[in-house]
Amino acid sequence: MPLSTQSQADDEQYVLVASLDNARNLSNILKAITFKDHAIFSATPNGLKVTVEDSKCLQANAFIQAEIFQEFTIRDDLVGFQVNLTVLLDCLNIFGGSTVPGVSTALRMCYKGYGYPLTLFLEEGGVVTVVNIWKFWKCSL
Numbered sequence: 001m002p003l004s005t006q007s008q009a010d011d012e013q014y015v016l017v018a019s020l021d022n023a024r025n026l027s028n029i030l031k032a033i034t035f036k037d038h039a040i041f042s043a044t045p046n047g048l049k050v051t052v053e054d055s056k057c058l059q060a061n062a063f064i065q066a067e068i069f070q071e072f073t074i075r076d077d078l079v080g081f082q083v084n085l086t087v088l089l090d091c092l093n094i095f096g097g098s099t100v101p102g103v104s105t106a107l108r109m110c111y112k113g114y115g116y117p118l119t120l121f122l123e124e125g126g127v128v129t130v131v132n133i134w135k136f137w138k139c140s141l
Helices: 023-032 085-092
Strands: 016-020 038-044 047-054 058-065 071-074 079-084 106-111 118-124 127-133
Touching: 016 023, 023 058, 023 085, 023 106, 038 085, 079 085, 085 118, 085 127
Parallel strands: none
Antiparallel strands: 016 071, 016 106, 038 047, 038 079, 047 058, 106 118, 118 127
């Protein structure tokens, strides 16, 4: 499995860990609901819900079931945060979205909780990039 160099002990410090073998799948879903810069992410044991809202009159939701992820671990009943969706999409496409057959960007998304960054581990062709997205806000769910 890609990104397996991270130890299991490291996973215990996160309240949310979600892994995908192909980050493009998540990127395509998020692009479909991107009409504002910020999105609210709500994770439950059932999966990850992403909500984009404009002035309390227009809302788009995407729900990615936990089974879609190769790994989906959540340590609380509900984990929520708001993140800049444009920045997240740029990070998911950091390798340029390879169109070469058999080459994909693996993603491991980790979150420690309020006050910590959303950390993305992205791997393509043996090259690993670690991205910390700091500028986000805790949201009340």
